[in-house]
Amino acid sequence: xxxxxxxxxxxxxxxxxxxxxxxxxxxxxxxxxxxxxxxxxxxxxxxxxxxxxxxxxxxxxxxxxxxxxxxxxxxxxxxxxxxxxxxxxxxxxxxxxxxxxxxxxxxxxxx
Amino acid sequence: xxxxxxxxxxxxxxxxxxxxxxxxxxxxxxxxxxxxxxxxxxxxxxxxxxxxxxxxxxxxxxxxxxxxxxxxxxxxxxxxxxxxxxxxxxxxxxxxxxxxxxxxxxxxxxxxx
Numbered sequence: 001x002x003x004x005x006x007x008x009x010x011x012x013x014x015x016x017x018x019x020x021x022x023x024x025x026x027x028x029x030x031x032x033x034x035x036x037x038x039x040x041x042x043x044x045x046x047x048x049x050x051x052x053x054x055x056x057x058x059x060x061x062x063x064x065x066x067x068x069x070x071x072x073x074x075x076x077x078x079x080x081x082x083x084x085x086x087x088x089x090x091x092x093x094x095x096x097x098x099x100x101x102x103x104x105x106x107x108x109x110x111x
Numbered sequence: 112x113x114x115x116x117x118x119x120x121x122x123x124x125x126x127x128x129x130x131x132x133x134x135x136x137x138x139x140x141x142x143x144x145x146x147x148x149x150x151x152x153x154x155x156x157x158x159x160x161x162x163x164x165x166x167x168x169x170x171x172x173x174x175x176x177x178x179x180x181x182x183x184x185x186x187x188x189x190x191x192x193x194x195x196x197x198x199x200x201x202x203x204x205x206x207x208x209x210x211x212x213x214x215x216x217x218x219x220x221x222x223x224x
Contacts (some may be wrong), residue, residue: 042215103153
């Protein structure tokens with residue numbers, strides 16, 4: 001059975017801290033790993049990672065994939081209160097392109 | 112701007128009622144998905160469709176059915192709503208083109224009383 005596991009489940013940090021969110025996966029016919037940010041409503045897309053070892057960056061957020069060890073990390077540097085959200089990791093397979101989600105990491109950044 | 116629109120943000124229904132959740136996308140995407148999201152369980156796939164009139168069961172299809180009569184519209188049907196179907200329902204769509212992410216609707220919070 002396809003599985004995506006995220007850790008930690010929740011995290012509280014102070015503004016300015018750096019956080020690392022983890023995602024491991026076991027998915028048949030794996031194609032890509034995606035990260036989403038979910039505030040009060042729809043998840044919004046952050047990154048799609050298909051190749052190992054290539055870091056993707058967007059402002060203070062960055063992510064990398066290790067296809068040998070089957071995991072990905074999402075880093076957020078200099079956190080701000082606006083980073084408070086649930087961060088979702090999902091594995092995309094080939095074929096029907098189903099996304100298999102982890103349970104998410106709830107991040108709270110306190111002022 | 113790409114858009115996935117769900118017909119209701121909040122819905123309250125009685126046990127035993129038939130419930131329709133509608134989702135429309137304007138991106139000409141082939142794939143459409145219905146997920147439910149519950150605390151501690153993440154997003155779980157109910158059904159998906161990769162073409163008009165085609166449907167595939169996801170991980171938790173029991174108690175649900177779907178309909179895709181037009182490419183842009185994917186409906187989720189609760190044949191006889193039960194309290195354990197109280198949840199947040201999220202619709203998503205994606206292209207079959209390689210490297211395409213899924214876009215989500217704003218979600219429907221359904222409460223069954």
